[in-house]
Each structure stands twice: as C-alpha cells, then as structure tokens.
Amino acid sequence: TQRKNIPHLITLADLSQSQIYNLLRSAIQHKYNAKYAGKGSGEPLKGKTLALTFSKRSTRTRVATESATAYLGGTPMFLGSQDIQLGVNESLLDTAKVISSMADGIMARVGPHSDIEVLAKYSSVPIINALSDKYHPTQILADLMTMHEVFGPHPDTDSEYISHLHHPKDFLPGLKVAWIGDGNNMLHSMLVTFPKLGIHFSAATPQNYQPDADVVEIAKKEAENSGSELSFTTAPKEAVKDADVIVTDTWISMGQESEKLQRLKDFAGFQVTMSLAEQGGAKPDWKFMHCLPRKSEEVDDEVFYSPKSVVFEEAENRKWTILAVIDALLVKKSFD
Ligand code: CP
Numbered sequence: 210t211q212r213k214n215i216p217h218l219i220t221l222a223d224l225s226q227s228q229i230y231n232l233l234r235s236a237i238q239h240k241y242n243a244k245y246a247g248k249g250s251g252e253p254l255k256g257k258t259l260a261l262t263f264s265k266r267s268t269r270t271r272v273a274t275e276s277a278t279a280y281l282g283g284t285p286m287f288l289g290s291q292d293i294q295l296g297v298n299e300s301l302l303d304t305a306k307v308i309s310s311m312a313d314g315i316m317a318r319v320g321p322h323s324d325i326e327v328l329a330k331y332s333s334v335p336i337i338n339a340l341s342d343k344y345h346p347t348q349i350l351a352d353l354m355t356m357h358e359v360f361g362p363h364p365d366t367d368s369e370y371i372s373h374l375h376h377p378k379d380f381l382p383g384l385k386v387a388w389i390g391d392g393n394n395m396l397h398s399m400l401v402t403f404p405k406l407g408i409h410f411s412a413a414t415p416q417n418y419q420p421d422a423d424v425v426e427i428a429k430k431e432a433e434n435s436g437s438e439l440s441f442t443t444a445p446k447e448a449v450k451d452a453d454v455i456v457t458d459t460w461i462s463m464g465q466e467s468e469k470l471q472r473l474k475d476f477a478g479f480q481v482t483m484s485l486a487e488q489g490g491a492k493p494d495w496k497f498m499h500c501l502p503r504k505s506e507e508v509d510d511e512v513f514y515s516p517k518s519v520v521f522e523e524a525e526n527r528k529w530t531i532l533a534v535i536d537a538l539l540v541k542k543s544f545d
C-alpha cells in the first residue's frame with residue numbers, strides 16, 4: 210500500500226512489468242555510463258541524505274547503497290542497531306517520523322516484514338526494503354540484470370549494448386529458473402517477480418519449508434497472465450529440468466541460527482552440484498546464481514567457483530540496481 214502518494218519499494222509485487230523493466234534499463238544505463246563511458250552522474254542527490262537503518266548484518270546491500278548514494282552526489286548515513294535508540298529506547302513509529310523529518314529517504318533492513326510496512330506508513334520520505342523476513346526486492350533486480358548480461362548482450366563484448374535492440378524484455382521472458390532451497394525471502398521475491406516477466410520458474414523446497422501461501426497465490430496469478438510455467442516440488446532433480454539458471458540461498462537465514470541442526474538434516478539432498486544438474490537435465494549451458502553470503506552446504510565449491518557461477522557479477526550488480534532504485538525514488542520520484 211502506497212501512502213501519502215510517496216512511492217516506496219517494499220516488494221516487487223507492487224510494481225508492474227514495465228516499472229521493473231524501467232529500473233533494469235536505468236541500472237544498465239548507469240553501469241554503462243560509470244564503467245564504460247567514464248561519465249559522472251551529474252550528482253542529482255547533492256545535499257541529500259539517505260539513511261540506512263539496518264537491524265541485521267550486511268556486506269553487499271550496505272556497500273551497494275552507500276557507494277551508489279555517493280556516486281549520485283548524496284550522503285549515505287549508516288545507522289546500525291547498536292547506534293540508534295530504535296528497538297531499545299524508541300519505537301519504530303517514532304523512529305520513522307524522526308528520521309524522515311531530516312533524511313530524504315530510508316533504506317531499511319528489518320526482521321519482521323511488518324516493520325517495513327510500519328516504516329512506510331509513518332515515514333514522510335521513500336522507504337526501500339533492504340531485506341525483511343518476507344522479501345528482498347533489491348536482490349531480485351540484481352539477479353534480473355545479471356541474467357540479462359549472461360543471456361543477452363554484455364557491455365564487454367557488445368558495442369551497441371545500450372541500443373534499443375537490447376531491452377531486457379527481449380532476453381528474459383522464456384528463460385527457466387530453478388530454485389533449490391528454502392521457502393524464504395529470496396524465493397518469495399522470485400515468485401512475485403519472475404512469473405510476472407514471463408520467466409518460467411520451478412521451486413524445490415523440502416516438505417516443511419514451502420513458501421507462504423499468499424505469495425504462491427500471487428505467483429500463480431502472474432503466471433496465468435504471462436503464460437509462463439510455474440511448478441513446485443520437493444525433488445531438486447525435478448526442478449532443474451531444462452533450467453537455464455539454478456539458484457539457491459543459505460538454508461539458515463539471519464534470525465534462524467537456533468534451527469541450524471534441524472535444518473541441516475531437513476535439507477539433506479538439496480546441495481547444488483554438477484551431478485544434480487546433469488542428472489536432473491538442466492540445459493548444458495546452465496548458470497548458477499546465489500545472493501550471498503554462501504555456505505558450502507547449499508552449493509559445493511566445484512559449482513560455486515566454476516565458470517557456470519555468476520555470483521560475483523550478481524553481487525556487483527547490487528550496486529547498479531540499487532542505484533536505479535534510489536534514482537527512481539529520490540530523484541525522479543516515480544517508477545514510471
Ligand atoms: N545479498 C545480500 O543482501 O547480501 P548482504 O546481506 O551482505 O547485504
């Protein structure tokens with residue numbers, strides 16, 4: 210729900226197909242300008258501040274957001290849970306009102322998804338979800354950008370990279386992505402996005418680790434609209450059939466540390482390996498993605514450090530896609 214006409218990025222379920230493509234196009238353009246054309250941003254955020262309220266650890270999201278804000282001429286202000294009054298001496302509601310009265314935007318990493326909803330309700334400036342227990346929208350934008358670079362043109366090899374011929378809508382629909390892992394915030398985020406874009410998607414999760422029913426409903430409706438295939442299974446081999454991309458994430462998300470032993474047992478057989486991909490019949494040139502941080506239980510070293518793995522490109526693309534989100538919300542003030 211969008212309040213006071215302020216646009217937020219809470220989940221990609223709220224954005225249309227063309228709004229998602231607009232963000233990808235913008236990220237591609239910014240990366241090209243900065244890395245390949247040596248152009249600056251024009252510093253549209255000069256004099257503005259983006260507050261980062263993070264209640265959990267972060268490497269990529271924090272570095273991406275701080276460096277993107279600096280590139281746009283603004284100032285990132287990191288407010289870790291040890292630094293501010295939030296959660297100890299002050300409520301989320303009061304914190305949202307106070308920070309938004311001084312900063313121009315808030316990038317928030319929270320525990321319960323309801324926290325990001327509260328922030329959006331009471332903030333007078335745009336809120337960007339930097340991860341909640343339900344969704345991780347900025348990660349999916351980086352995943353889409355990486356898939357575009359892998360299966361479409363790449364700026365290193367294509368001199369007409371930025372031309373209209375190279376719109377991601379020409380490359381993403383029709384790809385097949387297979388998720389092997391937990392029914393967590395990453396799977397939820399893919400479910401509300403990939404079917405909407407016409408990307409075929411299959412998810413293998415252990416029996417008791419299935420995605421939330423409301424998210425599955427959204428995915429089914431989107432798949433019907435776009436005509437993409439969507440399937441759920443508890444058998445990893447079934448899910449990887451004909452996959453262009455195999456993707457996983459940690460089996461133990463932040464906040465679930467006490468469930469570690471049980472989860473390691475329950476996820477037996479879910480490690481991504483070359484033989485899983487071969488036996489399941491993934492496409493010969495399949496690629497591996499992972500939002501990181503990674504543990505070796507969910508994917509072995511052979512896959513993770515192989516040429517099939519695009520995880521470090523994916524990590525870098527966090528910067529360009531978050532940059533596009535900040536540009537949309539704080540500069541253009543719209544996703545359209
Ligand atoms: N992928 C991701 O969000 O990484 P961080 O937790 O390091 O930000």
Ligand code: NVA
Pocket residue numbers: 340342393394395458459461462463500501502
């Ligand atoms: N599912 C993981 C993603 C980390 C980027 C977590 O929530 O901890």
